[in-house]
Amino acid sequence: MQQTVTFERMSYGIDAVGRLDDGKAVFCPLVAPGDTAVVEVVEDKGSFARAKLVQVVEPSSCRVEPASPYDQISGAAPWQHLSYKAQLKAKRDNVVSQLVRTARIDAERAEQLVEPTMRSKREWAYRNKIEMSARIDERGAFNLGYMREGTDELLPVEQTMLAHTKIQKVPKALRGAMRFVLGNQDLGIYRVGVRHSMATGELEVAAWTRPGPFPRALFAKTVGDACKATSIVRVMADEGAARRIKGVETLSGRGFWRERVGDFYFSTQAPSFFQVNTAQAGRLVEQVMEGLGGVEGKYIADLYAGGGTFSIPLAAAGADVVAVESAGSSVRDLRFNADLNGVEVDVLGGDAARELAGLGDLDALVVDPPRSGLAASVPSDIAAARPQKVAYVSCDPATWARDIARFSQVGYRLERVQPVDMFPQTFHVEVVSILARTS
Numbered sequence: 089m090q091q092t093v094t095f096e097r098m099s100y101g102i103d104a105v106g107r108l109d110d111g112k113a114v115f116c117p118l119v120a121p122g123d124t125a126v127v128e129v130v131e132d133k134g135s136f137a138r139a140k141l142v143q144v145v146e147p148s149s150c151r152v153e154p155a156s157p158y159d160q161i162s163g164a165a166p167w168q169h170l171s172y173k174a175q176l177k178a179k180r181d182n183v184v185s186q187l188v189r190t191a192r193i194d195a196e197r198a199e200q201l202v203e204p205t206m207r208s209k210r211e212w213a214y215r216n217k218i219e220m221s222a223r224i225d226e227r228g229a230f231n232l233g234y235m236r237e238g239t240d241e242l243l244p245v246e247q248t249m250l251a252h253t254k255i256q257k258v259p260k261a262l263r264g265a266m267r268f269v270l271g272n273q274d275l276g277i278y279r280v281g282v283r284h285s286m287a288t289g290e291l292e293v294a295a296w297t298r299p300g301p302f303p304r305a306l307f308a309k310t311v312g313d314a315c316k317a318t319s320i321v322r323v324m325a326d327e328g329a330a331r332r333i334k335g336v337e338t339l340s341g342r343g344f345w346r347e348r349v350g351d352f353y354f355s356t357q358a359p360s361f362f363q364v365n366t367a368q369a370g371r372l373v374e375q376v377m378e379g380l381g382g383v384e385g386k387y388i389a390d391l392y393a394g395g396g397t398f399s400i401p402l403a404a405a406g407a408d409v410v411a412v413e414s415a416g417s418s419v420r421d422l423r424f425n426a427d428l429n430g431v432e433v434d435v436l437g438g439d440a441a442r443e444l445a446g447l448g449d450l451d452a453l454v455v456d457p458p459r460s461g462l463a464a465s466v467p468s469d470i471a472a473a474r475p476q477k478v479a480y481v482s483c484d485p486a487t488w489a490r491d492i493a494r495f496s497q498v499g500y501r502l503e504r505v506q507p508v509d510m511f512p513q514t515f516h517v518e519v520v521s522i523l524a525r526t527s
């Protein structure tokens with residue numbers, strides 16, 4: 089069934105949302121708010137429908153020509169047909185909407201609380217990291233690329249314009265080098281990561297492989313020649329079990345990657361998390377520091393601390409910092425990074441929810457959990473430690489809004505919300521929020 093629809097807004101996803109003639113909400117990719125388009129309904133889900141674009145009949149003023157076809161097909165840049173201004177507005181709208189629908193905050197107050205999205209200076213070429221899937225294709229050749237969104241189809245690598253310009257062409261060079269090393273052998277490489285720092289110039293290649301024999305020296309030489317890597321590592325873990333790492337081997341160079349955020353240096357091992365947009369990571373830190381107010385002499389916990397993005401600036405500003413992180417490689421990075429930057433951080437390796445009870449009374453706290461947000465018991469456990477302020481950094485507005493509602497039930501009021509654009513051309517949005525204790 090085809091219909092002409094005028095689209096109203098972006099969803100928190102790849103689709104724009106409009107209404108069919110019968111008033112039912114319809115979700116469709118590749119259209120922009122304000123577009124009038126003929127769409128074909130492909131799925132009726134009862135309360136809403138899904139459609140595919142047939143033709144835009146009247147383009148919206150916020151529509152632009154997509155700049156990177158490969159990133160569009162792979163799903164890496166699904167909002168690139170929107171102007172950057174429209175992307176920033178849509179991201180803020182999604183945060184406001186989550187506060188209203190999920191946290192049940194009054195619409196007027198939500199509008200007052202949420203600041204305009206902080207823009208990324210780089211609208212393209214902002215990613216310090218490329219991560220590709222690898223496999224032997226049906227003709228027996230080694231191939232590298234992104235998976236087509238929601239499928240098992242590997243899209244042989246072309247240029248990805250989201251990555252720093254210095255590494256946009258690295259995937260093709262790597263594929264050539266790896267084909268040379270591997271010949272027709274399957275050495276169990278299933279993922280390849282590349283990290284690059286504009287501040288330090290360091291470039292690391294990480295090959296994720298199943299455990300087993302590996303031509304270490306030849307791989308290091310050929311890959312090193314192809315992309316001038318400062319570090320080449322092999323991470324051994326079974327495919328689909330990337331959390332259970334069986335070992336990390338340095339094949340050449342330093343065995344880690346070093347980046348600078350603001351005034352601080354961070355060494356990161358290949359399996360560890362690190363923010364992918366370095367400049368915007370600096371904005372996150374500024375927002376957290378500003379939101380917490382003066383931190384000197386305060387006892388502050390940093391939960392889900394990673395390699396210390398927040399812990400280290402907090403400690404350098406004179407706070408007494410205890411950091412909790414569960415991933416072994418990040419725990420090691422964080423200890424190393426504290427020394428590297430000449431600060432003291434008390435680092436606890438373990439589950440944040442479990443360690444929380446042993447931290448005692450806190451002056452303030454930072455939480456930056458994965459997309460799943462906080463476990464149900466965590467807001468009340470945080471309240472029991474009585475921090476005056478909580479900085480909640482989130483990469484998922486839906487789980488964040490759910491947790492904000494839980495905080496409001498245990499005596500914390502949302503004071504400010506700053507969306508930060510870490511991921512231009514995508515629907516993802518980071519939120520730095522500050523909660524204050526009311527009782």
Ligand SMILES: C[S@@+](CC[C@H](N)C(=O)[O-])C[C@H]1O[C@@H](n2cnc3c(N)ncnc32)[C@H](O)[C@@H]1O
Pocket residue numbers: 361362363391392393394395396397398412413414415418438439440441456457458483
């Ligand atoms: C979104 S990252 C944030 C890291 C850091 N705050 C930063 O900005 O670089 C989330 C971190 O939480 C860690 N993590 C995941 N589950 C955890 C848990 N249950 N307890 C402690 N840390 C956890 C991950 O290993 C990861 O380093």
